[in-house]
Amino acid sequence: MLEEETRLVKRLSALPQTEPKREVWSTVQSRLAPARRSGGAFDLIFGTPVRKLTAAAAAFVIILAALFSVAMWRIGVSEQESIAQAKDLMRVQPIAQQASTWTDDPLAGTTDAMLKVLEDETRPE
Amino acid sequence: MTSGFAYDFGAGNEELLRRCKEGDETALRELLRRHERPVYSLLYRMLANHEDAEEALADVFVKVWRSASKFRGDSKFTTWLYRIAANTARDRLRARKARPEVAMEDEVLSEIATVGTTTVDPEQAAVDADEFTRVEKAMQKLSEEDRLLVTLYHIQESSLEEIAEITGRNRSNLKVKLFRARRKLRAHLEELDRETSNELQSGTTGTLGLQSGPAESSTG
Numbered sequence: 001m002l003e004e005e006t007r008l009v010k011r012l013s014a015l016p017q018t019e020p021k022r023e024v025w026s027t028v029q030s031r032l033a034p035a036r037r038s039g040g041a042f043d044l045i046f047g048t049p050v051r052k053l054t055a056a057a058a059a060f061v062i063i064l065a066a067l068f069s070v071a072m073w074r075i076g077v078s079e080q081e082s083i084a085q086a087k088d089l090m091r092v093q094p095i096a097q098q099a100s101t102w103t104d105d106p107l108a109g110t111t112d113a114m115l116k117v118l119e120d121e122t123r124p125e
Numbered sequence: 126m127t128s129g130f131a132y133d134f135g136a137g138n139e140e141l142l143r144r145c146k147e148g149d150e151t152a153l154r155e156l157l158r159r160h161e162r163p164v165y166s167l168l169y170r171m172l173a174n175h176e177d178a179e180e181a182l183a184d185v186f187v188k189v190w191r192s193a194s195k196f197r198g199d200s201k202f203t204t205w206l207y208r209i210a211a212n213t214a215r216d217r218l219r220a221r222k223a224r225p226e227v228a229m230e231d232e233v234l235s236e237i238a239t240v241g242t243t244t245v246d247p248e249q250a251a252v253d254a255d256e257f258t259r260v261e262k263a264m265q266k267l268s269e270e271d272r273l274l275v276t277l278y279h280i281q282e283s284s285l286e287e288i289a290e291i292t293g294r295n296r297s298n299l300k301v302k303l304f305r306a307r308r309k310l311r312a313h314l315e316e317l318d319r320e321t322s323n324e325l326q327s328g329t330t331g332t333l334g335l336q337s338g339p340a341e342s343s344t345g
Contacts, residue, residue, distance in 0.1 A: 008311050011260055012279035014253075017162040018169050020179045024161065025154055027183040032150065032190055 138202035145193040157186050160203070163281055164210045170276045171214035173265050181217055185210050200290050207283065208291045211273055218269055259321065263313035271306035278303055 136144070136155070144152035164185055169178040188209050196205055264272055270292075277283045277291060289296040 004311060005307065008307055008314070009279060011256070011314075012275065012310075013282075015257055015260055015280050017166045019162045020165050020182060021175055022179060024179055024183050024186075025157060027180075028153070028157065028186045028190075029150065031183060031187045032153075 139196075139198060142189070142193050142196055142202060145190055153186060153190050156189065160206060163203075164206065167207065167210050167273075167276055167281060168214050170261070170264060170272060170280070171211075171269065172217060177217055177221075181210075181213050184213050188213065201287070204283070204287045204290050207277065207281070207287075211277075211291055214273075215269065255321075259317050260314065263310055263317055266313045267306060267309055271302070271309065274299065274303050275306050275310060 136152070138156065138159070141152040141156050145156070161182065165178060165182050168181045168185070169175070172178045172181060185206070189206065192209070196202070264275060267275065273292065274288065277288050278285070283291070285296050285299050288294075288299055292299075294302070
């Protein structure tokens with residue numbers, strides 16, 4: 001068993017290092033390009049896929065917020081219009097209220113005449 | 126080697142990494158020059174494919190460039206570098222799992238196997254190449270983790286402490302895992318050796334490109 005292990009270890013140790021068939025530096029260098037802009041806003045936003053996703057999410061939220069603000073502004077405008085319309089309607093109603101003015105004589109002058117008639121009927125002659 | 130690039134034999138790995146942090150690309154190029162072969166060997170044994178290994182090699186050194194500020198010096202530079210390489214290989218293998226396994230070509234293996242050999246005798250070189258091919262084939266039959274352990278320990282000659290750091294495993298578990306990996310490797314090698322010996326005896330040219338051996342050669 002030990003002999004087999006030793007033999008195997010020798011075979012493994014004899015394996016040579018391999019090397020790439022082509023020159024790799026140019027590939028490495030081309031991929032360094034985006035990473036060179038370290039600390040800049042461009043790299044911060046667009047450097048890696050994670051960052052791209054974050055930038056896209058942030059842009060989406062900003063657009064959504066803008067659309068929401070516009071929508072709320074439009075609602076506000078229409079609310080103001082509704083209020084103005086309501087005020088117009090309210091201006092009409094007081095006319096009906098003005099028709100009923102407070103008076104001590106609700107029968108408008110006919111009360112005394114009616115009372116006189118009643119007295120005449122009830123007072124025997 | 127292109128003109129305009131001067132080797133920097135004096136600076137240590139950590140010094141070169143410090144220069145990478147400052148944006149010195151020549152420092153990265155020097156690191157690539159120094160560590161290309163062992164890193165590529167590791168990647169090739171993990172990925173079993175030239176193209177993937179070359180792409181992974183570029184990925185590794187781009188990650189070294191981008192993570193230069195994260196190296197704290199707690200471990201050796203090579204430990205940190207091999208950890209990046211092992212993780213890069215694992216990521217590629219995971220991404221590849223949905224696609225069919227890429228088979229290693231024997232011709233390619235033989236060609237790669239002769240790189241780095243110092244044998245001048247062409248016959249010996251051919252024998253060596255066959256041996257290396259057989260061992261590489263047997264290694265490919267191991268699991269991803271076993272292959273990594275065997276490559277790091279026996280081929281890259283990393284210590285158990287370094288391998289524990291690279292793989293994130295407990296040092297005490299590694300000995301057992303290595304023993305088991307070697308046992309499986311031995312079984313695969315014995316199988317391949319048996320196949321080769323059967324081919325030799327039957328006098329046919331096998332998949333490893335072997336021709337009739339000395340036992341079959343005609344005498345005087």
